[in-house]
Amino acid sequence: MTARLGVIGAGAGAAAATYIIDHALPNAEITVFEKSRGVCGRAAARRRETGTTAYVYEYGANYLKDADDRVSSLIVGKFNDRLVEVEGPIWTFDTDGTVSEGRDGDARRWTYADGITRLAKHLFGATGATVERETRIADVYHDIGWRITDTEGGAYGPFDALLLNPPAPQTADLLTDTDVRAVDRLGEAAAAVEYRTVWTAVLGYDFEIDAPYYALVNADKEHEVGWIGREECKPGHVPNGETVLVVQASPDWSTERYDDPPAHNIADLARHTAEIRGDQRLADPDWADHQGWRYALPDEDVQDEAVRAAARDGVYVTGDWVAGEARLHAAVRNGLKTGDTVADSFQEGP
Ligand SMILES: Cc1cc2nc3c(=O)[nH]c(=O)nc-3n(C[C@H](O)[C@H](O)[C@H](O)COP(=O)(O)OP(=O)(O)OC[C@H]3O[C@@H](n4cnc5c(N)ncnc54)[C@H](O)[C@@H]3O)c2cc1C
Known part of the structure; x- marks a missing residue:
């Protein structure tokens, strides 16, 4: 049967x-x-096309981490078409704005050139x-x-x-x-x-930024921003000379502002990003996208x-x-x- x-x-x-x-x-x-x-x-990934320029960005999970032998060997051995390694380490920042080197060892992180x-x-x-x-x-x-x-x-x-x-x-x-x-x-x-809520802003700039890291994560969990990732560290995602930042707000900020007008939320997260990076140009992105995730991250099994x-x-x-x-x-x-x-x-x- x-x-x-x-x-x-x-x-x-x-x-x-x-x-x-x-x-x-x-x-x-x-x-x-x-x-x-x-x-x-x-x-989740989206593709944005403007004329001859194309961008790919991930606005949910940022990557697949090399943290489980069975999963990693299946992906690398069998599903490696367009698989790319995320370049650069993850650094941390605190509420007072201090950026520090290192977290998460040297684990490999993967995505795909055309999106996760x-x-x-x-x-x-x-x-x-x-x-x-x-x-x-x-x-x-x-x-x-x-x-x-x-x-x-x-x-x-x-x-x-x-x-x-x-x-x-x-x-x-x-x-x-x-x-x-x-x-x-x-x-x-x-x-x-129980779940944590996360509101994601995607901020695009027509200039390059120089940074020694792929991403910054808020170590003390006290900041309005939880994560800033650079999509240009993923081969095939961002045209040369441009920047796409994925900014994930903290669960408290995200819950409080979930239904606020997206333009206000994007402006606030861009302002925080500029402060954390110490670069006022980042407060004014050339283009932006967003996504609210009501059920983003389960807290328990x-x-x-x-x-x-x-x-x-x-x-x-x-x-x-x-x-x-x-x-x-x-x-x-x-x-x-x-x-x-x-x-x-x-x-x-x-
Ligand atoms: C903002 C954010 C950032 C994250 N960052 C990371 C990260 O950096 N690294 C990492 O490892 N993980 C990260 N995660 C977590 C990761 O995305 C999840 O752990 C993983 O994708 C969960 O997969 P899943 O198969 O459990 O479920 P899901 O991906 O939730 O899939 C469930 C599916 O069910 C569908 N569905 C729901 N209801 C119905 C219905 N009634 N009928 C039909 N279909 C339905 C949904 O549309 C969805 O496609 C992040 C998640 C979020 C939201």
């Missing part, structure tokens, strides 16, 4: 799990439902899975199998199993009133996972027992909040591991 799997969300975790399941069970029918137009979720979303494009592209984009799932329930419906009234299933990848609060919204006790309990456990109990009823979850680490490599690692678990359970019989 053909195993049928429904995957909700096309983030890096789901992409890794789909890759593993598809390879372990080539006959499985896997359908992925993603609410956005693109894949890779919070590991290439990671999920590579993984899904190596499978026979169908990816339904712009399909937001609204409801999950069970009768002869697992069924789901989208916000437009589209109905899908029955599936032998479901794999959910949205951030915990959005997964929790889907796992209520399924009438399968262990699955509703997983929904409750997911609802308990979901209760493990709830995850295992729901799996026995055919409902699996994957992502950084399942891994217990708000990092892209952790989401991929968890996707690979969850993929193994789903494939094993199908091999034992759906």
Whole structure:
């Protein structure tokens, strides 16, 4: 019998799990439902074109860190087309404006020349899975199998199993009133996972800045700005002689100003950036972009027992909040591991 799997969300975790399941069970029918137009979720990139000039920038996850052997060897060994190493170290700054050398050792950090979303494009592209984009799932329930419906009234299933990848609060919204006790309990456990909010400004300048670092991170966590990254340190992202800064506000600032007019927020973050760098030209970018991430970074992991109990009823979850680490490599690692678990359970019989 053909195993049928429904995957909700096309983030890096789901992409890794789909890759593993598809390879372990080539006959499985896997359908992925993603609410956005693109894949890779919070590991997000945009392309900006002006005339003959093109920019690529990442406004969610900044890179994939070389911090997990299984993830790193898969990426370097198999999904290395357009893979590039981020050049330069990460330095720190404090609330009083002191910039200091060094943090994070000499770990390698990767992205792709055409944007970090290439990671999920590579993984899904190596499978026979169908990816339904712009399909937001609204409801999950069970009768002869697992069924789901989208916000437009589209109905899908029955599936032998479901794999959910949205951030915990959005997964929790889907796992209520399924009438399968262990699955509703997983929904409750997911609802308990707290998140930090991050508001990102992308600031473009038609001049080059000179800096000995790729990025600055706020070490004492007291500043309104949490992170300033230089996209020009990523090969292929920024034309020579120009600068693109990705400025991520602190969780407190981001929560307080989440719904403020974007132009005000961009101006404030540009002003802070100019002060931290001691370069007033940075207060006035030539162009800017922005993105608010309500559920940016999970602060904790979901209760493990709830995850295992729901799996026995055919409902699996994957992502950084399942891994217990708000990092892209952790989401991929968890996707690979969850993929193994789903494939094993199908091999034992759906
Ligand atoms: C601002 C910011 C900066 C970060 N910086 C770093 C960094 O420097 N380094 C690092 O390692 N990590 C960083 N991270 C964390 C990293 O982005 C995440 O850990 C990782 O991308 C999580 O992947 P995931 O698979 O768990 O889920 P996600 O990427 O959240 O994917 C979930 C997917 O589910 C989809 N979805 C949600 N609801 C539905 C629905 N109802 N129906 C269908 N689809 C749905 C979403 O659109 C999304 O595509 C950062 C994150 C943010 C936001």
